[in-house]
Amino acid sequence: MKKGKLIIILIASIFTSLSPAMAQFPMGGGTTQKALPGTAGDQTPKGNSKISGTVVDSTTNKSVEFASVALIDKNTNKPVDGTMADEKGKFTLNKVAAGSFSLQITFIGYNSKSIDVTLTKGQELDLGNVLITSSAKMLNEVTVTGQAALIEEKVDRLVYNADKDITAKGGDAADVLRKVPLLTVDLDGNVSLRGSQNIRVLINNKPSTIIASSVADALKQIPADQIKTVEVITSPSAKYDAEGSGGIINIITKKNNLQGLSLNIDGGVGNRGSMLGLNGSYRKGKGGVTLGGFGRGIYNTITKSSLDQTSIVNGVSTLTRQTGDGSSEGLFGQYNLGFDYDLAKNQSLTAGVRYGVRNFTTKQDLITNLYNNGVLNSELSSRRDLDAKNLSGTVDVNLDYLHTFKKPQQEWSISTLYSRNDLDNNFDANLINSNGELTGRQRNLNSNINQEFTLQSDYQTPIRKNQMLEFGAKGILREVTSDYKFLMAAGNSGNYSIEINQPQGALTYHQNIAAAYSSYTYTTKKRYTLKGGLRYEHTFIDASTKEGGPIGVADYGVLVPSINASKTIKGTTIKLGYNKRIQRPGLQQLNPNFNSANPQNITVGDPTLKPEITDNFELTLSKNIKKTFINASFFGRVTNNAITQVRVPSDTLEGAIITTFKNIGRQHAYGTNIFANVAVTSKINVGLFTNIIYNTLSGEVLGVDNVSQKVTNSGFNISGGLFSQATFKNGWGAQAFGFMQGNQVQLQGNQGGFAFYTVGIKKEFKNKKGSLGLAGENFFNKRFTINSELKSAQFNQVSNIYMYNRGVRLTFTYKIGKMTVDAPKKKARSVNNDDVKSDGQGGGTQGGGTQGGGQPR
Template identity: 75%
Template sequence: MKTHILLIATSLLTANLLSPAKAQFPVMGSSTQAKALPGTAGDQSPKGSGKIIGYVVDSTQTKAVEFASIALYNKTTGKAVDGTVADEKGKFALTKLAPGEYRVLVSFVGYRSKTIDNLNLTNGQTVDLGVIKLPSSVKTLEEVTVTGQAAIIEEKVDRLVYNADKDIAAKGGDATDILRKVPLLTVDLDGNVSLRGSQNIRVLINNKPSTIVASSVADALKQIPADQIKTVEVITSPSAKYDAEGSGGIINIITKKNSLQGLNLNVDSGVGNRGSMLSLNGNYRKGKTGFTLGGFGRAMYNTITKTSLEQTSQVDGVTTMTRQTGDGHSSGMFGQYNLGFDYDLAKNQSLTAGVRYGVRNMISQQDLVTRLFTNGMAGSVSNRNVDAKNLSGTVDVNVDYLHTFKPQQEWSISTLYSRNDLTNNFDADLLNGSDVLTGRQRNLNKNVNQELTLQTDYQTPIKKNQLIEFGGKAIFRQVNSDYRYLQAGPSGNFVTENNNTLGELLYHQNIAAGYTSYTYTTKQRYTLKGGLRYEHTFIDASTRESGTLGIGNYGVLVPSVNASKTIKGTTVKLGYNRRIQRPGLQQLNPNFNAANPQNITIGNPSLRPELTNNVELGLSRTIKKTFINATFFGRVTNNAITQVRQPSDTLPGAIVTTYQNIGRQHAYGTNIFANVAVTSKINIGLFLNTFYTSLTGQAMSVDGISETLTNTGFNVSGGSFASAQFKNGWGAQAFGFMQGSQVQLQGRQGGFGFYTVGVKKDFSNKKGSIGLAAENFLSNRFNIHTVLNSAQFSQVSDVYLYNRGIRLTFTYKIGKMTMDAPRKKARSVNNDDVKSEGGGQTQSGGAPAGGGQPRQ
């Protein structure tokens, strides 16, 4: 879609440069401003009554080439005197021409230009050029491919764009593999994503939200095949058009779209020692109607985890030390299936609809051995074998309408219904020190998250260098969570436990929002984009245990300002925005995850939103073959939602993790990225992220006394990647990433490393390829060492990950597609307003995913 818009913009810009009469609608958002060519927009050409008409078609298909550029040159002076753009039928007309001898140049992206010489025009004469056939330009396409190889990073006034479709090592992987390579982002080994150290971000897929992302970003990314991702947009300073949610920023994943004419089917597959995948995607378009049908399935297996834990807690003068070891493995099936439809109601109106279903089935098993020591004396030894199920089914249905009045003036209506059914259950066999079964435990947790969104947007240009946007949005959201704890003896039926047996959360959250945004580009090439957004949130929440929670409604006014200017080849960007972060499902869910009773997780349905002020300064420059980007940022968050741990007052030696609005969080740092185009086919990239963070706040201790918590420190991560294209369709790529330990409110979470290399061979007919990729092959395992502590507890944990892998990939295209005209499709809904799981902590003590809380 973006490619098609670019083609239209290119043609319009060409026409604007050539014809003063038609240069009414400049391209907005560009850091440069079109200047008139000598002898064209700056001069008044002599007028007459002559006319030149014609019809531009594809030479191989006798099909109209829409929006082709037609330039008229004076043959004597060689200067351009007029120009126009063909309509949707390929027709064009140059009118009010003075007598003379002319030359016509017809061009369009993807075709070889055609020149018609020796046109002698007299006053009042009409010259019909008839059908002008443009042949395809294979050479031009090859040059575009090489350019794309070099331009991995694109910069816009409010975002950084990473072109992911060049990644050959990610075949057979998922979106997590791609996001690890995007500058400004860090992704831990559980798939939790951070932007400049903040996990309070919003992830969109093709500008659309999904309830599965609201439930768990990490699990949602596993459902997106890596080789279907075209670009990743990192929006560090969102404008007022975006929802106010996402204090760290917004990540928009754009998947590959095919809007060409004809029918085709793409087959992608991969098999490895730890996972396999199969993807089938079909596209059909005829005239005004287009359909897409696709499916993706991925299996994960042979995932082994070993853990060790030592923690000490003090409650009522009794010191309890826990020593625990765990051995586990997990397997999973992920799938995503979609059906799309688009129809051009008229020349300037379009309708888009789609249905997407996502499924996630994660099964994990872990054997835990726990030894307790009370005041230094050895106590009980117990074994616990846990089987956990993390199951999810998500349905997204959207219908969108777009009406384009003229270039950059458009009105859209977008609707979206989304529902996620999430199940987190576990069964545990309880054994004594002699491995004799003494009892069984079961936790049943059913969650439903559904939302309906209605949105309308309007934008229009003002004069030649200004654009105004405004719109409104309504979100109706409902979250339900039911849980039960059951127990049984070594045999027999399960019965309800005596304490903490039943729980239910009913959470209604309705949001009404309105915004306006203004973009202004000066003659000196300054670009300024400012906006104001207001959101009002209505909350009605209750639990079975406590009744109505009494969480008040609240409103927030969110300003945003972004400015950019290119000074002597250096682009300078300055931005400020205010963001809010509402708690997500896993922060609210009151079910306590006791799959590992020494490390319990429970949500807090009384959480309030957090409010963040962000400031950033970005500098970027291309020096010969090297692109350099450096961004300096500051972030202050009030009422921050953070994981807080404290000893249990009922279970000896246990640590309980919950979420609280702890107070204030500061972060100041820099992101540096450099890309070197060694040759047109070899790229090397380096990136470094470093920031200083300070967390401070008040939390309730186990005895009900308010405790002051504070922690500060530096967070550092970085990596490098390289890619190369060789002769005869061969290519290679390598990537490495290292993240240091991360500052937490009560300690530091351990760091980790990741690396991968891959090679690919394209078939001679360009319809398929075969590849081989290997990751973490130099070591058998990786250790994440985490140290957490407070005045009442200390915890040291080690998680050993066995993630050495290799995979073979295969892709093939069936069918043939032909060049279609650029078409502007209806916009879709963006819900950027729910906090993800946060914390991003690998579960200490080897607690398996599931058991009532989505993976952390």
């Protein structure tokens, strides 16, 4: 609590010192406000007239949220009143005196709009839809946001409009997320936000149990061309779950509010993958139904690897040299059925079922040579033919209810969600000696079930016109089970039997969470916005193994404060944020299965892991300078009980390294993200971004003679990229993207960096019912190499992974059906849920919310 008070005092003092430089008019953000402080409006007599209207984009017919509205006295040419449009573009000026005025509407990326109005005493003037035009249509000057707003920074989030991306078409969600500022996605699909993989990922504001297992695998199920936007929230408010130290990523898929029947067909074929998707919708009157399906196959995915590993156990030095040739293929699918119905004018019901399937197989030939004190040990040298399967099926069922009230922005919602993920992670291996003889077979069976039920209720109500109060409660019932066993067989015909020297058994892990929160937003007359809140979460743990009985993991509670503040000064938007986050361990980190698919690199989870706690600090500056939009963020993270990978030599398997997960101690991260978007012309847009992060990790691991020793590692993580898009006549368009990621600091070494690039063109037919596209990636490079080095007092490991990812794909779309426009209605809010940390291999976590900080919504 003392720390939270200190942050509030610090922010308040900073804002007070900045007050003389405040701009006259609001530049973005929040609820409808009255008179402009510091202008003639403070002294102008008030009347009883009223002006209202809605700001609308002249091209898209969509509302323009948070546009600035000023009322200028035509006699004095001075502002007498002003306000800001809300999130629906609506604005109202009350208590206006009679007279002649000029109503001026401005917003970044649009031409200013001026309307002459004359008011009589007591008149209520409704201007209806006030159309404003994009400034991208100007011949002599172009603003960056006029470029169909590829990147948008809103009051509470950064938004990447993925539907403008033509190179990702035919790919999956990972291809899209690679181009989102603040995010990094490696070649396996693992996602990081500002260098942290401890993030929450939502799909249309909904969690899924598959994300708890692996974000990388979940992203493969989402087709790129079905993603509309990606929202990045780095400082969530108390309203949203406290999980995810890095922040929230919300993937919004394409929806519509149209009447009638439609069917979209999307397809693509390439040398490394193909896809086909069908999405249909029918809406009439108060109800609507959507039905969709998507399937994607990947093939010709080839990898090669090499490993040099030295370990010292009981005074014996063992050198392991290993080479591997592998390939992988997979089938991914996602199918959904949705239903919404307006029970009444102010009540709506939403229901949905989503099923996802993932069948991923990997084949690899590993050749291993072991040297004891420099002498080749031919008995332990071998060849290993591996066939691994990663199979899962996920079902999510939601039912949501929303009740709105006559008072604007006042609403109450109840949301429910049931989610279940069945995951099988198995492998078979043939063991071949140095003479080429099949000496034995191994089989690892690992079945996991992760299921949860969530019930939450939220209520919000405005207090006057510049304040918002929100509060709510949430409960999650979660059960994770894992049944694992290791089998052996001799030769090529014997029956499998349990290997008594390998760990096996069953884990049952119950994790129930009760949470409540309260959040308050206040906007001052001088347009400072301050949003603060408190959230309390209590976690109840009941864990046990079939063989060992109960596991001593205690219940715990955490109080999570958050505070966000924003202000626009002379065109520069300043945001300050602080929040505390909790990160619970994920399924793969808890799973005690002894995975020895590669016997020289074994992984095993730890069911005794405790959650990690992170304090986040953030300062963000953004500004439009003529044709350039610049966003710069400076942040710091301090994490206690940090969950990370720890590696130690095996006492029983000669030359092997065992990787597990531990609460190692502290992790510090400080850095900056800089993003610039330049509208070169009205048809060409170029973007640049870079991430510079300094990480420090410290903790204790087992050293020589099993004595604990303190380990510290630090260094810079640097990444950056460039993208460009262009539109031409007759429906032609082109886009290019390139990215480079430097080495990643780990507790016991560094993981290697990588790079990739894509170029694509697209032709849209005149009736816009169909299109053809062609995209290529990494076509100048036969392969990319990821070099990693891990070391400690007991071992040293140098590995190389060679990625052969040249690719080309042809894509097409076709639309069937005729729809008519229907005004969008507010639908019931879905559960936002995420509280598990990924395994470090698969990225982030599940659940959460979609906005943090900023103005009242």
